[in-house]
Amino acid sequence: MSLPLSRTALPAALLVVIAAWAWLLQGQSGGRDLAFSLLAGAAFGIVLQRGRFCFLCNFRDFIERREPRGLIAIIVALAAGVLLYHVVTMAWVPTPRPGRLPPNAHIGPVGPVLAVAAFAFGLGMAISGSCLSAHFYRLGEGSPTSPFALVGAAAGFLLGFLSWNPLFSLAIYASPAIWLPHQLGYTGTILASLGLLAVLAVLVLRFANPASATAEARFDLSGIAARVFVERWPPVVAGFLVAVISAMAFLRVAPLGVTAELGSIVRTAGFSAGLLPDTLHGLDLLRGCATVVKETLLSPNGLFVIGLVLASFAAALAAGQFKPQRPTGAQIVRGLCGGILMGWGAMTGLGCTVGVLLSGIHAGALSGWVFLAFCTLGVWLGLLAMRRIAA
Amino acid sequence: MNHLKWAGALAGAFLVAGAAGAAEPLVSAEWLQDNLDNPDVRVFEVSVDTGVYERGHIPGAVHLDWHTELVDPTRRDIASREEFEAKLRDAGITGDTQIVLYGDNNNWFAAWGAWVFDVYGIEVSLLDGGRKLWEAQGLPLDTNVRDYADSDITLPERNGDLRARLTDVLDIAEGRLAAKLVDIRSNDEYTGKIFAPEGVKELAVRAGHIPTAENVPWGTIVQEDGTFKSPEEIKAIYAAKGIDGSQPIVTYCRIGERSSHTWFALKRILGYDAKNYDGSWTEYGNAVGVPVVNVAGTVWTGK
Numbered sequence: 001m002s003l004p005l006s007r008t009a010l011p012a013a014l015l016v017v018i019a020a021w022a023w024l025l026q027g028q029s030g031g032r033d034l035a036f037s038l039l040a041g042a043a044f045g046i047v048l049q050r051g052r053f054c055f056l057c058n059f060r061d062f063i064e065r066r067e068p069r070g071l072i073a074i075i076v077a078l079a080a081g082v083l084l085y086h087v088v089t090m091a092w093v094p095t096p097r098p099g100r101l102p103p104n105a106h107i108g109p110v111g112p113v114l115a116v117a118a119f120a121f122g123l124g125m126a127i128s129g130s131c132l133s134a135h136f137y138r139l140g141e142g143s144p145t146s147p148f149a150l151v152g153a154a155a156g157f158l159l160g161f162l163s164w165n166p167l168f169s170l171a172i173y174a175s176p177a178i179w180l181p182h183q184l185g186y187t188g189t190i191l192a193s194l195g196l197l198a199v200l201a202v203l204v205l206r207f208a209n210p211a212s213a214t215a216e217a218r219f220d221l222s223g224i225a226a227r228v229f230v231e232r233w234p235p236v237v238a239g240f241l242v243a244v245i246s247a248m249a250f251l252r253v254a255p256l257g258v259t260a261e262l263g264s265i266v267r268t269a270g271f272s273a274g275l276l277p278d279t280l281h282g283l284d285l286l287r288g289c290a291t292v293v294k295e296t297l298l299s300p301n302g303l304f305v306i307g308l309v310l311a312s313f314a315a316a317l318a319a320g321q322f323k324p325q326r327p328t329g330a331q332i333v334r335g336l337c338g339g340i341l342m343g344w345g346a347m348t349g350l351g352c353t354v355g356v357l358l359s360g361i362h363a364g365a366l367s368g369w370v371f372l373a374f375c376t377l378g379v380w381l382g383l384l385a386m387r388r389i390a391a
Numbered sequence: 392m393n394h395l396k397w398a399g400a401l402a403g404a405f406l407v408a409g410a411a412g413a414a415e416p417l418v419s420a421e422w423l424q425d426n427l428d429n430p431d432v433r434v435f436e437v438s439v440d441t442g443v444y445e446r447g448h449i450p451g452a453v454h455l456d457w458h459t460e461l462v463d464p465t466r467r468d469i470a471s472r473e474e475f476e477a478k479l480r481d482a483g484i485t486g487d488t489q490i491v492l493y494g495d496n497n498n499w500f501a502a503w504g505a506w507v508f509d510v511y512g513i514e515v516s517l518l519d520g521g522r523k524l525w526e527a528q529g530l531p532l533d534t535n536v537r538d539y540a541d542s543d544i545t546l547p548e549r550n551g552d553l554r555a556r557l558t559d560v561l562d563i564a565e566g567r568l569a570a571k572l573v574d575i576r577s578n579d580e581y582t583g584k585i586f587a588p589e590g591v592k593e594l595a596v597r598a599g600h601i602p603t604a605e606n607v608p609w610g611t612i613v614q615e616d617g618t619f620k621s622p623e624e625i626k627a628i629y630a631a632k633g634i635d636g637s638q639p640i641v642t643y644c645r646i647g648e649r650s651s652h653t654w655f656a657l658k659r660i661l662g663y664d665a666k667n668y669d670g671s672w673t674e675y676g677n678a679v680g681v682p683v684v685n686v687a688g689t690v691w692t693g694k
Contacts, residue, residue, distance in 0.1 A: 091534065091536070092445040092536075103441045251446070
């Protein structure tokens, strides 16, 4: 079994670099959060790449080929995460009294703007071929579209900041941040969340194509190595690991999110260039994958994303799935256009499929469910439109 | 001889009782570590950043949320006697409890909490160095929130001797009252060069300082690790600016919370007569018709 160095030594070296960097970061002031974020991002990147955990691709697989595994992975991630998150929130906020929210949890404003933002994000996902977190991990696979999608997202963020003040005065100021335990209590929230996810799982499995059974795998070194390093991880494993990373990150640093750093870079650059208004009304008081005017080069979210990309690169290399290609004109256009929609949606919705959908549903925020519903709608219509255009 | 012995014993008892009532201004991390399980010691954390307490606090520490439990959220004022009393009862505070406060950001808001406690008649101690020191020394943190048995402590009315109001500060500025003003903000804010540090939302319409105020930025009296400098050093730093305790002192900053840190040093560590002006520059700099010293000549919204 002779594999080239690019599939063994190089990925190992990358992981060593990440570990060494985390160790160095520990010594700085505030370094423990930075080091943890880097490592959590790396873990997340590996799970995303190995599990092919992309909201869009999984949805598209189901719509086009009735392949259920990806959606099941997402449903498992949401369900397990709800339980793990509640272990933490119930310790931090024993009684969900009105006015009390678990610190930093992504419980965002629910209103028409969120719905439109999620819809736009879904459209962007369908057009560009992935959600933002998947574009980050796809960078590690050498995807030709992803760099353009991220550039487009930056532009979308700028447009989002420019449209923020009118949207805030129009609707967001009155959109309440609804935390389900306030209405349903913790038990009610857990039961309702798990119940709804169970219904979705049943629907997915009901309409699944039964022909995609896997062959019995060899339980020896090469068989297991193939299952771990090359083949797609089983949906339950991938989903559960995503849930664990999400809850651990919340316990230690902050809820998961991938757009805070990108948005903050755009916000800081936009301010310096005089493109943005002096005040973004109310933005800093709202919960979500928050953007700030950057004061330091390294931030927890920035390191999380860097860890994500590097580790997913390592995982892709090991799997022989790093396949850089020259981007075609169509890929560039789709990436940019989809990216702009996603960037705008992520800014006005205060996060993306990770920051609002995943972290929101985990925390018991109604905003997570609203994002799920409207994003799915946007994805579905977007895929229909893309098929029409292609036909 | 018997009467003398009795008198001596009585005098001794009074001395001991008096000492037991007063709290040490600062406690060390070693002392606190040794007293974590002492039922007569209660620790409170007053941190600025969200989620810091929940993610790890000194074992047994109670969370004092500066946002909601030290202030009145509707009108600009400190917490009402009833609300603060309820909080202390819930934390099981009695007349014998020794209270220690600590927090992030160099104990800024812990000092402010200490001032609020003092206004309601309870002297507390600060953990010298705060969270920063505790974490730097790798001392244990835990996420467990303890539920203490309720007490029935009653709080007196607010002690106005510790709090300066706008009228008091105006009396000093216009020379009707002999007292010293200490502005603990950065020199740029004091001279009027900037209205407030970058990104800050609590602003004033005018820049500068209150006439006759001396500028001693709060950081001057702390060391690198967040602990206070020695009492002798602190005394010398203020004496160099003409503040030696011979006159009453009023401290202020932008919003009145950080100035409690300096108030704590002056009143509790040095024993001077000091009040905190918690309205601070956000009140004074926005008040109509008050005298302002603006050395830098910055005009609001103008260049």
